[in-house]
Amino acid sequence: MKACGVSGADEDVVLLELPDPPFPGPGQILVAVEAAGVGAWDRLLNGAGWDVGLRPPAALGVEGAGRVRAVGFNVDEFAIGDRVLAHEAPLPGASGFWAERVLLTAAHAAPCPSGLQPVEAAALPVNGLTAWQALAMLGLGRGQRLLITNGAGNTGSLAIQLAAAMGVEVTATASASATDRLRGLGAAQVVDYHDPNWPDQVRGRFDAALIAASGTAGAALPLVRDGGRLCSLTSDAPPPERGITSTNLYVRPDAAQLARLAAQLNEGTLRLAPEPLPLREGPAAFARVAAGRTGGTKIVLIP
Incomplete structure (x- = not known):
């Protein structure tokens, strides 16, 4: 099958021809990928940064959307032909979403609403789950105040929308050119x-x-009140002071949370602006994302 990934540890991202994933084992599904998200975290997959079970040569990518092609034993929630989206880590097939097919843990996949297009669905999982889980960690309620740095990024813009819908007052840092867009969110x-x-x-x-x-x-x-909370998505939470809880967050798969996010995206209460690109442009797309040259746009690869 066609894929985009790495041929060995610490190698460049290239186009590959890989064998098909194995038939699903118990609790697993085989998915024909319709679209796969690209994120800055993908540069961590081919080294010591984030061990997701990748075994090169392998496709990169830990999020995407597609149709179920086969189901393993003890999988009752999905049938062949169902559309799903997922964030998967570790990867049970030792290879990721930037390919024509990927093996997933069924419990980590969420049903894809019928009205949600694959590109939108594939752009959601990691950024959406990260925003959701960070806000849950911060435990804010109506009328409280939240500061988000890099509000124009994919995770930041989703966190703005989710927090504002909860009645939280959000202040975001961003470039001046993003001001109107973030106010609109x-x-x-x-x-x-x-x-x-x-x-x-x-x-x-x-x-x-x-x-x-x-x-x-x-x-x-210093801008957080005494006894407040800080959640870092960049692994640099400072030592706590003044009773402030300071914590690093690392996203985890959660099908129930992802299903709720997908429903909101389908209903239009969440907004994303993905940029679809063909899989053959994967190496160049990865380079853009790794260098931070996307302007806050989520890149999605289409096999």
Whole structure:
């Protein structure tokens, strides 16, 4: 099958021809991939950064959407032909979503709403689950205040929407060009992170901070009230102080959460702006994402 991935540890991302995944074992499904998401985290898969069970030569990718082609023993929730979306880690077939077919754990897959297109579905899992799980960790309620750094990124923009829908007042850091878009998603205030004095522009103390940009936790922590919470998505949560809970978050598969997110995306209460590209452009797409040259757009590969 056609794939995009790596031929060995620490090798460049290239186009590959790989054998088909094995027939699903107990609790597994084989999925014909219709679209697969590309994220900055994918650069961590081919080394010591994030061990997802990849065994090169193998396709990269830990999220996507497609149709079930085969089901293993003890799988009752899906049948052949069903559409699904998933974030999968570790990868039971030792190879990922940037391919024509992928082996998944059935319990990690969510049904894809009939009105949701594959490109939209594939753009959702990792960023959506990360935003959902971070907000759950922060435990905010109506009327409370949240600071999100890198609000224009894929995770940040989803977190803005989810938090605003909960009645949380959101302030986000972003470039000036993203201000109107983020206000349209629900941000009450957007400050330009290019200004080294951006912390002076925010109004008062926050109940919590969500760190989605490396190197911003140190500036955000003083803006959190005593006893508040900070959640870092960039593995740089600072030591706690003033009773503030400071924690790093690492996304985990969760089919129930993903199903609820997919329903919101299908209903239009969540918005994404993915850019579809053919699988043959995978190496160049990966290079763009790894270098941060997407302008906040989610890239999705189509086999």
